[in-house]
Amino acid sequence: MFENIAAGMSMVFQWDNVLSALFGVTMGMVVGAIPGLTGAMAMCLLIPFTLYLKPIAAIAMLMGISKGANFGGSIPAILFNIPGTPEAAITALDGYPLLKQGKGGKALKMALYASTMADTMSDFILFFLAAPVAMVALKVGPPEYAMIILFSLVIIGAVAGEDFLKGLIAIGFGLFLATIGLDPLVGTPRFTFGSVELSAGLGLIPLVVGLLIFSETFKQIEVGVRGKSLESLKKDNLDQFQKTTDPSNHRVSFAEFKHCLPAIFGGLGIGAAIGAIPGIGTTVASYLSYTRAKRASKHPERFGKGALEGVAAAEAGNNAVVGPNLIPLITLGIPGNLAAALILGAFMIQGLTPGPLFMQQYAPMLYALFTVLIISNVFTFAIGNIFVRFARYLIYIPKPILYPGIMIFGIIGSYVFRNSLFDVITMIFLGVFGYVLTKFDIPLIPILVAFILGKIFEERLRQALLISRGSILIFFTHPVSLIFLLFIAVTIVMLGIRGIRRRKAQY
Amino acid sequence: MNVDQKFGLALLIFCLVFWFFVIPTQVAGMREAIYPQSIIIWIAISSVLLILKSWKGASKKILHKSQNEKGIVRVIAIATLCLVYILMINFLGFFISSFVFLVILMLSFGIRDWKILITIPIIFLLFLYILFEKLLVFPLPKGIIF
Numbered sequence: 001m002f003e004n005i006a007a008g009m010s011m012v013f014q015w016d017n018v019l020s021a022l023f024g025v026t027m028g029m030v031v032g033a034i035p036g037l038t039g040a041m042a043m044c045l046l047i048p049f050t051l052y053l054k055p056i057a058a059i060a061m062l063m064g065i066s067k068g069a070n071f072g073g074s075i076p077a078i079l080f081n082i083p084g085t086p087e088a089a090i091t092a093l094d095g096y097p098l099l100k101q102g103k104g105g106k107a108l109k110m111a112l113y114a115s116t117m118a119d120t121m122s123d124f125i126l127f128f129l130a131a132p133v134a135m136v137a138l139k140v141g142p143p144e145y146a147m148i149i150l151f152s153l154v155i156i157g158a159v160a161g162e163d164f165l166k167g168l169i170a171i172g173f174g175l176f177l178a179t180i181g182l183d184p185l186v187g188t189p190r191f192t193f194g195s196v197e198l199s200a201g202l203g204l205i206p207l208v209v210g211l212l213i214f215s216e217t218f219k220q221i222e223v224g225v226r227g228k229s230l231e232s233l234k235k236d237n238l239d240q241f242q243k244t245t246d247p248s249n250h251r252v253s254f255a256e257f258k259h260c261l262p263a264i265f266g267g268l269g270i271g272a273a274i275g276a277i278p279g280i281g282t283t284v285a286s287y288l289s290y291t292r293a294k295r296a297s298k299h300p301e302r303f304g305k306g307a308l309e310g311v312a313a314a315e316a317g318n319n320a321v322v323g324p325n326l327i328p329l330i331t332l333g334i335p336g337n338l339a340a341a342l343i344l345g346a347f348m349i350q351g352l353t354p355g356p357l358f359m360q361q362y363a364p365m366l367y368a369l370f371t372v373l374i375i376s377n378v379f380t381f382a383i384g385n386i387f388v389r390f391a392r393y394l395i396y397i398p399k400p401i402l403y404p405g406i407m408i409f410g411i412i413g414s415y416v417f418r419n420s421l422f423d424v425i426t427m428i429f430l431g432v433f434g435y436v437l438t439k440f441d442i443p444l445i446p447i448l449v450a451f452i453l454g455k456i457f458e459e460r461l462r463q464a465l466l467i468s469r470g471s472i473l474i475f476f477t478h479p480v481s482l483i484f485l486l487f488i489a490v491t492i493v494m495l496g497i498r499g500i501r502r503r504k505a506q507y
Numbered sequence: 508m509n510v511d512q513k514f515g516l517a518l519l520i521f522c523l524v525f526w527f528f529v530i531p532t533q534v535a536g537m538r539e540a541i542y543p544q545s546i547i548i549w550i551a552i553s554s555v556l557l558i559l560k561s562w563k564g565a566s567k568k569i570l571h572k573s574q575n576e577k578g579i580v581r582v583i584a585i586a587t588l589c590l591v592y593i594l595m596i597n598f599l600g601f602f603i604s605s606f607v608f609l610v611i612l613m614l615s616f617g618i619r620d621w622k623i624l625i626t627i628p629i630i631f632l633l634f635l636y637i638l639f640e641k642l643l644v645f646p647l648p649k650g651i652i653f
Binding site: 049052163165166168169171172173175176179183185186188189190191192193218221222223224398399400401403404405407408411412415416421424425428431432435440458461462499503 | 510511514518529533534535536539542543546547549550553554556557560575578579581582585586589590592593596597605608609612613616617618623627631635639643645647648
């Protein structure tokens with residue numbers, strides 16, 4: 001292990017890796033700070049261009065975006081009560097009241113300290129847990145692997161939207177889209193309708209850009225993109241931020257930081273545990289961390305009225321998810337959330353497939369990646385300190401200029417992946433498809449995750465059935481596979497009961 | 508019928524079409540068809556449950572979401588514009604088509620200041636030209652004319 005760590009370190013400190021991480025963090029902060037744009041959108045737009053980077057630099061850039069956006073989202077949440085990212089809504093609960101008290105600078109600094117501290121510690125959890133988990137994962141055969149993927153998909157479908165059944169439908173769509181192309185075992189064409197382009201299957205990038213960027217853009221076009229950001233700008237708040245003369249309102253004292261440490265560590269524990277489970281995500285972690293800090297506080301009545309621990313807990317919770325989220329990705333090839341799914345996509349573009357053997361084959365590279373994550377946190381801290389002074393001006397960027405730029409970037413991204421205008425046309429159709437699905441509240445993220453995992457799921461499922469000569473009993477006779485089947489059954493039954501209870505409460 | 512029921516029913520029709528018409532013609536071999544058929548069953552069962560779930564008390568639910576009809580027309584127009592733009596790339600090349608596309612988009616988003624309409628696309632496309640053609644040495648699509 002130590003030789004691998006040493007070899008990894010020697011790979012990290014190259015200019016392209018460090019600059020990619022720096023660029024990613026800055027880009028993530030900018031995007032996260034603009035309401036309506038998310039880190040995931042920036043990752044989608046930049047994935048195609050990772051083709052030009054080496055694997056470590058590519059992943060460093062994407063992880064940097066994710067980390068930067070996590071913090072960036074808290075800036076408009078605190079300054080304008082407009083969360084830049086969904087999880088930042090919890091930060092706004094206390095961050096915005098703090099701004100009203102003239103302590104906006106203090107809230108922003110606390111958000112920065114809590115997020116970088118929790119993120120760094122969560123990266124160490126990944127650093128130390130990935131190898132042992134990978135050792136266990138090596139013993140996983142095709143039937144177990146297939147059931148673990150199925151379990152992850154069911155969980156992702158269950159938590160992605162309001163309605164569990166719609167999540168399952170989304171998973172079905174994703175798995176189906178993944179079947180387009182050649183049959184993975186016999187190589188005959190499926191659902192290609194005679195098209196040569198479709199024989200290679202649907203491209204990952206057109207799907208990502210279409211479903212996540214264009215469908216969102218179409219949604220914005222529907223409601224009207226005419227200068228919304230300026231309308232929602234509350235200039236009074238800016239004045240309050242700028243006119244505070246007491247310098248102590250713009251910094252966090254050591255005593256205040258010490259007071260917030262239990263909230264940060266609590267958030268770390270909750271975020272790390274949630275991060276290791278596929279699908280649950282940062283918003284839940286942020287909310288649970290905030291609730292725990294409120295319960296544990298001697299003054300719970302201050303929460304929601306400007307408690308600094310509230311900002312610390314929310315930010316620690318959502319950032320602690322980042323590291324452990326990569327454990328299932330690296331050890332099993334199963335992405336825990338959208339950011340991890342996009343990173344898996346970037347690995348695949350580089351010709352690498354994370355999974356049980358990955359840790360053995362590319363151990364130095366993985367340790368290099370872990371180190372890059374820590375470096376990205378240092379950048380987040382350093383850039384964040386400067387960025388909070390200027391970030392508020394980003395809200396002035398008019399959307400009528402922003403969205404055309406995003407659309408052109410998305411179109412180029414879809415084109416450069418395979419030099420194909422067919423991919424661009426596919427992307428537009430997928431964008432319309434995603435937009436229509438959102439009209440029926442079908443969550444889009446499970447489609448993407450199921451699409452990414454679809455090929456490997458089918459391969460493992462069919463390999464298992466080949467081993468058993470077509471008998472599905474193989475999934476019941478292997479203990480690990482059986483355990484995951486039971487997990488799936490319990491999850492479905494529990495969600496069914498919850499759905500019935502909700503309906504009874506409604507009518 | 509509420510929105511969920513309509514959606515569930517549409518999905519069921521989709522499943523039937525795929526089961527009886529698309530899978531038999533687009534997948535070679537009975538064994539090879541089992542996996543796509545299983546996915547269709549997955550979607551069909553979820554759709555039936557969705558219909559059943561929203562059956563009771565349907566009248567109490569809002570039957571239609573308030574749809575912004577003008578907004579939807581705008582989306583259709585922009586999606587069509589995107590397709591036309593992509594087809595035009597084959598004739599006019601990337602840069603000329605993108606310039607026209609950007610100007611039309613910004614106009615449709617309410618920008619009326621001609622200085623912005625001209626300068627922003629030029630700056631943006633110049634940035635893309637330097638990034639792709641010069642730095643990444645990746646040729647963006649050329650058309651028949653340019």
